[in-house]
Amino acid sequence: MANLSANRRMxxxxxxxxxGMFAFGYALVPLYKTICEMTGINILALGEQVLSGNKAMPANSQVDTSRTITVEFDANSRGPWxxxxxxxxxxxxPGEMTTVVYEFQNVQNRRMSAQAIPSYAPMQASAHFNKLECFCxxxxxxxxxxxxxxxxxxVIDPKLSKDVTTITLSYTFFEVGGKTPAAPVAGVKPVIAESAGS
Incomplete structure (x- = not known):
């Protein structure tokens, strides 16, 4: 009988x-939301404020809307693909996050391993062209x-010289361990002078 009573108490x-654990877990959601709203560290909390009409989301002060840069994309293959x-x-x-897509197809009848190496023109752009995600x-x-x-x-760093209005991002795709010679070391692509009228 004593064991039965002890088991019931347990x-x-x-x-x-x-x-108590369930209640604590349930209370974490509004608690988390409140802390994020007070500190301003959660982008989701800011988004909800915009949707509810309480307050507009602050503009990204890192984007330089006073100027534009044309980015040209180039692709070179060192192999049959x-x-x-x-x-x-x-x-x-400058300062604006941008996504572009490169397309690739292995047209050979065998498996291959490959990698891309980027290069930039003009030379000064390479230090200001920040890739957050890249297949390279x-x-x-x-x-x-x-x-x-x-x-x-x-993202192109807003500190890039205002003289630069066009950047060429070029990738050379080569087979790793294949018979095709490897691409040159990542670097700078020679820039072709444009006429004043273009």
Whole structure:
């Protein structure tokens, strides 16, 4: 009988602990939201304020809307495959996060491993072209006929000289360990002088 009474007490304690844990977990959501709203550290909390009409989200002060830069995209293949940007150029503001896509297809009848190396023109742009995500960070193995689309997410530093109005981002895609010679070391692509009228 004593064991039965002790078991009931233990069961009661476990039930209270379980209910307490559930209540604590349930209370964490509004508590988290309140802390985030007070500190302003959660982008989701700011988004909800905009939707509810309480307050507008602050503008990104890092974007220089007073100027634009044309970014041209180029693709070179050192091997028998297809490699190209989904779009050839676009116009961005310095400080603005932008995503572009490059498309690749292994047209060989064998598996291959490959990697891309970027280069920039003009030379001074390379120090100000910040890639947050890029397929060039890794090597890839593709099956025969396999197609891939890879994003490049980048931001151009607003500190880039105002003389630079066009940047060319070029990738050379080469087979790793293949017979095709490797691409040149990442660097600067020679810039072709444009006429004053273009």
């Amino acid at each position: 069961l009661g304690k476990l039930a209270v602990i379980t209910v 297809e490699f190209k940007p989904a779009q050839r150029s676009l116009t961005v503001h 960070f890794n090597q890839y193995t593709l099956e025969p006929g396999e197609k891939k689309s890879w994003p490049v997410v980048f």
